[in-house]
Amino acid sequence: MSFKTVERKPLSFAERTYVPQILGGLKTTFKKMVKPNETLEYPEARPTIPPGYRGVPTLVKDPNGREKCVSCQLCEFVCPPKAIRIKPGEIPADDPTAHVEKAPQEFDIDMLRCIYCGLCQEVCPEEAIWLQNVFSLSGYTREEMVNNKAKLYELGGTLPDDHYKWDKKKAAEEAGNGGH
């Protein structure tokens, strides 16, 4: 049968004197005493963060220094606690990346609202927003806890790009096979 009744035995005389339990407990204690510590002296010692950790969301640039975000606002839409606010902007025509057309003018993530769920990273069609390994942050005011665009790029840095989607598009257009 797939169900089994748990065993309950009455206490023996020796057990009723508390002595075996006290000795057993002490044995466990002494065994743990000589073992290495399980704790970590944070913040001097830091835990190792596994790859793919969902820390503070950041914005990243590609290796050529182009900001990846094209302000499509999909992350703003999907964010369950509505922590992201984006004001889209145009890339000026004289910029080398003008063919990308759009970049965020303002990009704020309210870290008091963010729940680190990672949906923004998951839906981002440009791989521009990444939850990286920063896991602790603090501030004195509410305003300080809103990460603006500059802060987000500072936190994010540069990540490798596997596709160089926009460079390929530009190359195709210059070769005359542009269009959609």
Added chain:
Amino acid sequence: MATEFNVPDTAAKTAKAASQEFETEKMSLAMGPSHPSTHGVLRLQLELDGETVTHCDPVLGYLHRGDEKIAENMTYNQFVPYTDRLDYLAPLANNAAYAAAVEKLANLEVPARVQAIRVITSEMARVSSHLMGLGAYGIDVGAWSVFLYSFTEREKLYTLFEELTGARFTTSYSRIGGVARDVPEGWTDRVLAFCDQFPPILDEILKLLTRNKIFMDRTVDVGVITAKDAVAYGLSGPNLRGSGVKSDLRKDRPYWGYDQYEFEVPVGSKGDCYDRYLCRGEEMKQSIRIIRQAIAKFPAGDYYAKDAVRIFAPKKDKVLTSMEELINNFMIVTEGPQMPAGEVYFEAENPKGTLGFFIVSKGGGVPWRLKIRGPSFCNLSILPKVCQDELVSDVVSILGSLDFVMGECDR
């Protein structure tokens, strides 16, 4: 005309006291909402006669966030992070149960690999939840060290969760039609390594309590719930089985292929606090057994259902290279996973009991109504009955043995 205020008649009181040996009055005691032994914001309005509880009135709702209403205003996938916060001691089990409910609505069959991942993560969540319950129960009845050792083990599980999902606590791992990301390289080996070292340590931890006279004095024959009452009050999980009722959804209505794993479900005989404790201890051992079997035949394949078009967002490299997939990604995210109209109820055996989701859909990507059956809520309904005529100190013991979590109770 009746007087508005009852002015105490001191003279009469003194006379009455003189005629009796003791003047006794019932005392009203508010236990909680910030009482450490209530495991959250539960308030018990107790009426005491000396040390004996004559009436117990649980007051719920301090942690009410309106999750069910929130669900009506967002797509199915956006609600996954909210399911973390139901039973926040076993978020992986909640994620999986919720996703399975929506998949049942969509009539979607997930691949064997997803099912195996869900079984493994749910059982790991069960172990972590019971370790927490065990540690907290130890503290409730005055055994401190159990908490330290069980938390050390729980920490190891959390490290594994962190590697799998990217977060220790709020995992948000399920997606409708699959899981958020595939199992990392070598992760199953590390889970197996945990399974190897855990049982001896668990035995050591349980040994501190199981035959301990102090612990037994606090739990044996305390808070007895008869099998009939347990069923009548809608208890589920270890609280129901502790009373000797042979009911476990993993056996009765196997989902995620639970029928292919061999495991035994422990049931109690008396229905007291000690039985519930024994059941949890044994359940952890059985969970380890299930995890081992699931990893032994861990199927290869995809971590999402292939036929979940318009439900599961396309992979990132496809989104970056194909215009069609990019549009599909936008459609799924903004409109939500497309569901047919209909009503569905799915329940899963969670660490705390039966977690059920009732979804009414009018089609589209947003539920019209989502009702959550939280096991802790139903388990607490028996409190007035079981606390009756118990001592105040035993109320703490009973609360610990019911092992509830308020996040799920108040939703």
